[in-house]
Amino acid sequence: MxxxxxxxxxxxxxxxxxxxxxxxxxxxxxxxxxxxxxxxxxxxxxxxxxxxxxxxxxxxxxxxxxxxxxxxxxxxxxxxxxxxxxxxxxxxxxxxxxxxxxxxxxxxxxxxxxxxxxxxxxxxxxxxxxxxxxxxxxxxxxxxxxxxxxxxxxxxxxxxxxxxxxxxxxxxxxxxxxxxxxxxxxxxxxxxxxxxxxxxxxNRSMLLNESMAEIRRRLAFVTTDNPSLVERAIYAQPGVQGVNVVLPNDGSFDTDVDLKTLFELSATAPESLAAIFPNPQLPPKYEN
Amino acid sequence: MKTDFSLERFNRLFRLEMKRDSRTNLMWLAVIFGLFILLSVQLTAFRDYNYADKNSEVYSWYFNDYTADVMLVFFWIGLFLGGCFSASMMMHPIRDKESAIPSMMLPASQLEKFAVRWITYVPIFIVLYITGFVIIDALRVAYCTVTHPTAINIRFALSPMFNDKSTMLAAICGICAFFSYQSLFVLGSSIWPKKSFIKTFLGLIVLNGICSIYFSGLALALFEPNMNYVPLWLENWLEHFNPTRTMMACAVTAVSIIFSSINYVLAYYRYRESEIIQRW
Known part of the structure; x- marks a missing residue:
């Protein structure tokens, strides 16, 4: 180890x-x-x-x-x-x-x-x-x-x-x-x-340290044009085929982890990520 | 797995180093020996052309083999320059990050890695250098003996060093000086793996300047006639101090062994703590 x-x-x-x-x-x-x-x-x-x-x-x-x-x-x-x-x-x-x-x-x-x-x-x-x-x-x-x-x-x-x-x-x-x-x-x-x-x-610290299975269990990565999904999203980024959104997974989604979107989420909204994946390594400014 | 030194691992590492760097090392030796061959041919041809056909000077060539003397001078210059250059190549594998990572991650202890590099660039270099020089010099002597069968004073370049006790002692002191200088270049190589020869050379010039000024000042202060700084015991000791050549040679040898050993140990510890970045 x-x-x-x-x-x-x-x-x-x-x-x-x-x-x-x-x-x-x-x-x-x-x-x-x-x-x-x-x-x-x-x-x-x-x-x-x-x-x-x-x-x-x-x-x-x-x-x-x-x-x-x-x-x-x-x-x-x-x-x-x-x-x-x-x-x-x-x-x-x-x-x-x-x-x-x-x-x-x-x-x-x-x-x-x-x-x-x-x-x-x-x-x-x-x-x-x-x-x-x-x-x-x-x-x-x-x-x-x-x-x-x-x-x-x-x-x-x-x-x-x-x-x-x-x-x-x-x-x-x-x-x-x-x-x-x-x-x-x-x-x-x-x-x-x-x-x-x-x-x-x-920023010299760790924003996320999770298994892919856990990320898949807690987050859903969807490309959609549905406004209600976009509204619920913790992160949304317009793409070529629709809006790439990250949603809290309530068990109704079974999607693959989109690392690129996850990375963008961690870079732009680390506090949202911290709310879902509490992490002792996170700098104080991101703590809720 | 032994942590500090394993002979079996050392042998594998030695084989690896020999095969990996053999071409580069042999090329450098070929350059040095090529220069000696050129020098030897040039000196012999020059003598032959200028003196052999002139009645007034023909015997001068036979009885004064200047070629051997010049070769001896170049032997020492080559030994010092080549030895110091060879020592500066010792830490070549950690000269930059790209080379240092594969070298530092090789599963062998730092002591084994240092020992292999030291053996290659210090004793093996000296043995190859002397062997090569003796072979080239022997060829020169053989050529001169064949082309000038009546000559009685054709000699090997290194033979004057074994003439008598005093020349032998001088040669020993020369070898000691060589090891002292070379060990400084080994240390320099561990401090600056990249462009080590130039950096160490410049470092030594600066250090030499500082030491010269300091010791000159100290000597002036101590031995100035108007200043009574020399303690009585030292004055008495200096009056009765009458060392023989053998004593001096032994002292020089002892000092140079201690000095070189300290430098090698410092170089090892510096190498052991080396990283893939240069901190200073």
Whole structure:
């Protein structure tokens, strides 16, 4: 289990913290979506979870061990796919042979399966790949390592349209009960169907931390022209096919969660969201 | 899983580092040795052309192998420059965020990662450098011996260092100075992983300037004849202090070992606490 305990982090020469007294617990298993505007601290939070940054106060523990200590056993349990990264210029086969030995759960069969999902051959040279292809290859390796915690920062950035579709299949096919995947993104449409749980960050705090099932149970996302529904909505935004509305769900709706609308609701009317999902992390100005 | 050091994991990491960076490292060594080959050929050809065919100076070439002396000077320059440059490459994998993340997330301890980089860029560099230099110098000596069979004073560039005890002690002091300087570049690399060589070089110039001014001032204050600042015990000790060359060499060696070790340990702790951002 991942536990974030009163985490505060400042970038050098900045007066305001990027993350301020942030706490969260994520039980093992499931795909978590970390959503937020640019500069909300999503990537920073992922780096702090991975132990790549030192917090000013608080700590992050994974399976009871502080990740900042960067113990080999903890590092073997965590894999991070950053938005941008450099890979050594060598054939993929050599890369796998050299790096996979550090991950005890690495599976070559999984690697080949993931590569075929992205339609990548095994005899490629990492130095000759485009950024998108490099990302696909690295994500394949990340999943094949079978680490209990996988962190992904904007994984769909740089992927082509078939690549984004393959990404959904790729994550869904490799999920197990004890594996946790945290995906930080603002490309919410790309991962809408994938998430089990949503965390929305803003203003250095957490606006929402709920499972998709609970959001579906309490909220309904409807596109309508019906004025009475629009009037009842806690959020309404005119769209091409009608008005996109968010309604409190009294049990009469069974709709999918529209992450884009949910995110807009959290950005424009956080107090409405707080009324439905009371959250101890919410800044005082949003409390009812 | 061992947390600090596992020999098995260290071996895997060493193999990984060797395979990953071998091309870049060999290219740098090839550049250094290419320069030495050019220098060696140039010096030999120059001597041959200018002196060998002139009756008045032909014996001067045979009896004074200036080529070896020049090669020896360049050996030391190459050792210092190449060694310091090599040391500045030590933290290259954490030079920017894109490279640092895969490197820092590799499941090995910080001690293992540091040890592998240190071994590659300090002792292995020195061994390869000296071996390469000796081979190039041996080729030069072989060429000169074949082209000038009557010459009696063709010698290896490094041979004067083993002439007698005093030259050996001087060589030891030179090696100690080299390690001291190189360790500063190792430390500099851990502080500034990016553009480390230039930044450390400039840092040392500034530090050297500050130290020179401070110690000059201190020496002036202490040893100015009109000022009686020197304590009596120190004056007596200085009067009777008559060290031998061996004593001085031992002292220099001891000081440089301690100094280099401190720098390596500081570099390790700085590396252990490294992040993907530069705080200063």
């Amino acid at each position: 991942l536990k974030i305990d009163h985490l505060t982090f400042f970038y050098p020469h900045r007066i305001k913290p990027v993350i301020d007294d942030f706490s969260m617990e994520l039980p093992a298993g499931g795909v978590y979506g970390l959503l937020g505007r640019n500069g909300a601290g999503k990537s920073t939070l992922l780096y702090l979870i991975a132990g790549l940054l030192t917090p000013k106060s608080g700590d992050v523990t994974f399976a009871g061990v502080n990740t900042r200590l960067r113990m080999p056993s903890t590092l073997a349990d965590i894999f991070i796919v950053p938005e941008e990264f450099n890979l050594p210029s060598m054939p993929l086969e050599n890369y796998i042979n050299l790096y996979s030995t550090f991950y005890p759960n690495f599976s070559r069969e999984d690697m080949e399966r993931h590569l075929s999902t992205f339609e990548l051959p095994t005899d490629i040279h990492l130095g000759a790949l485009s950024m998108g292809q490099k990302k696909k290859a690295y994500m394949c390796f990340a999943l094949a390592c079978n680490t209990p915690l996988l962190l992904m920062d904007e994984p769909t950035n740089g992927l082509d349209i078939p690549g984004k579709a393959a990404f959904l299949r790729f994550i869904a096919s490799s999920m197990t009960d004890d594996r946790t995947v945290i995906i930080s993104t603002h490309q919410v449409r790309d991962i809408n169907s994938l998430l089990d749980h949503v965390v929305i960050m803003d």
